[in-house]
Amino acid sequence: MKYSIYAFFALFLLPGCVQEAPKKESSQPESVVPAEVTWLDLEDALKQQRHRPKPIFIDLYTDWCRWCKVMDQKTFADPKVAGYLQENFYPVKFNAEKAPPIDINGKEFKLVSTGRKSLHSLAYALMKGDISYPSYVILDERQQAISRFKGFRDAQDFMVELETALQ
Numbered sequence: 025m026k027y028s029i030y031a032f033f034a035l036f037l038l039p040g041c042v043q044e045a046p047k048k049e050s051s052q053p054e055s056v057v058p059a060e061v062t063w064l065d066l067e068d069a070l071k072q073q074r075h076r077p078k079p080i081f082i083d084l085y086t087d088w089c090r091w092c093k094v095m096d097q098k099t100f101a102d103p104k105v106a107g108y109l110q111e112n113f114y115p116v117k118f119n120a121e122k123a124p125p126i127d128i129n130g131k132e133f134k135l136v137s138t139g140r141k142s143l144h145s146l147a148y149a150l151m152k153g154d155i156s157y158p159s160y161v162i163l164d165e166r167q168q169a170i171s172r173f174k175g176f177r178d179a180q181d182f183m184v185e186l187e188t189a190l191q
Contacts, residue, residue, distance in 0.1 A: 066116050079162050080167075084150065087119065091175065095158050120147035162189045
């Protein structure tokens, strides 16, 4: 009987006596870093760039490209990369084999048949004919390429490329 009273006390009364420690309020706001990149199409990026100038980052990819998918799953999913792209660039995904025609500075770019596949003439022009996937181009406010690079990069190496392009 004596043990029953102790058990009752321990199970039902004691937990109500314990108070949760008050949470400390931080005097500095937490910075919000996007968990993923919010991709734009190129036309939207160009419109936004006219109102608020900053470089455009273009990811040239294809549906069949394995390393393009790895970039999406690993590098672009990294919070540091996503935050840096969102803050410093207008990020664009551009399918180099399926994108619709686009007019840039009075010049039309469109899909061109290359035999079994098609290639968008904009991807060809941006990479100066040296096409492989994934490829990346950074355009300044006048739509001039300031950086081109290719291939898979882990988050750390990718950040170096982005930071170097802005110097």
